[in-house]
Amino acid sequence: GAGVSQSPRYKVAKRGQDVALRCDPISGHVSLFWYQQALGQGPEFLTYFQNEAQLDKSGLPSDRFFAERPEGSVSTLKIQRTQQEDSAVYLCASSHYLDTQYFGPGTRLTVL
Amino acid sequence: GENVEQHPSTLSVQEGDSAVIKCTYSDSASNYFPWYKQELGKRPQLIIDIRSNVGEKKDQRIAVTLNKTAKHFSLHITETQPEDSAVYFCAVYKGKNRDDKIIFGKGTRLHILP
Numbered sequence: 618g619a620g621v622s623q624s625p626r627y628k629v630a631k632r633g634q635d636v637a638l639r640c641d642p643i644s645g646h647v648s649l650f651w652y653q654q655a656l657g658q659g660p661e662f663l664t665y666f667q668n669e670a671q672l673d674k675s676g677l678p679s680d681r682f683f684a685e686r687p688e689g690s691v692s693t694l695k696i697q698r699t700q701q702e703d704s705a706v707y708l709c710a711s712s713h714y715l716d717t718q719y720f721g722p723g724t725r726l727t728v729l
Numbered sequence: 730g731e732n733v734e735q736h737p738s739t740l741s742v743q744e745g746d747s748a749v750i751k752c753t754y755s756d757s758a759s760n761y762f763p764w765y766k767q768e769l770g771k772r773p774q775l776i777i778d779i780r781s782n783v784g785e786k787k788d789q790r791i792a793v794t795l796n797k798t799a800k801h802f803s804l805h806i807t808e809t810q811p812e813d814s815a816v817y818f819c820a821v822y823k824g825k826n827r828d829d830k831i832i833f834g835k836g837t838r839l840h841i842l843p
Contacts, residue, residue: 650830650831657836658835658836659735659818659833659834659835659836660773660818660833661833662830662831662832665830673830708772708773716761716763716778716822717763717775717778718763718775718831719775720765720772720773720774721772722771722772723772
């Protein structure tokens with residue numbers, strides 16, 4: 618079946634612009650995670666949903682970052698007033714419940 | 730909170746030789762330990778995982794060993810091939826509470842030398 622998909626794959630934004638990144642998890646997966654991966658680093662946790670409930674947002678770096686999953690399926694990560702330090706690959710992962718996570722291809726965000 | 734350390738950060742091995750990457754963790758309640766392989770510009774892909782009720786798991790050329798007492802686990806790749814060149818990430822997960830999350834190591838860049 619289809620894996621996790623993300624769009625767009627690449628996004629270039631001018632500093633100060635708002636961006637929205639989309640994640641389509643594997644159908645039926647309850648849990649959805651967002652990670653930020655800087656160049657040469659491991660994925661860093663941002664936030665976690667179980668169905669539509671955002672259970673943990675402790676990794677969001679600032680209040681400019683906002684994530685939602687209103688119907689318990691597709692999720693959107695929104696970054697307001699982007700800054701250069703927001704440049705990274707944003708990975709989405711889903712799992713049936715709480716263990717094996719399957720990653721999407723990521724969105725590479727470049728803020729100029 | 731959980732602390733995961735991964736070593737080495739870079740590893741070069743001759744094609745055909747074995748590679749070993751080690752991770753240590755701090756929370757003895759952690760019970761799930763996956764390994765991910767990430768090729769340049771691609772998503773992390775799960776290659777093998779182990780749960781705390783077993784000490785070793787093998788899948789063809791890849792194996793993972795777990796020492797719960799010492800709180801470390803290792804990835805072993807035998808008969809390495811050029812396509813094994815990638816960054817490998819270990820991860821640790823407790824999974825007791827619904828807000829537990831997977832913690833990743835910093836990664837090991839594996840180079841297979843011809």
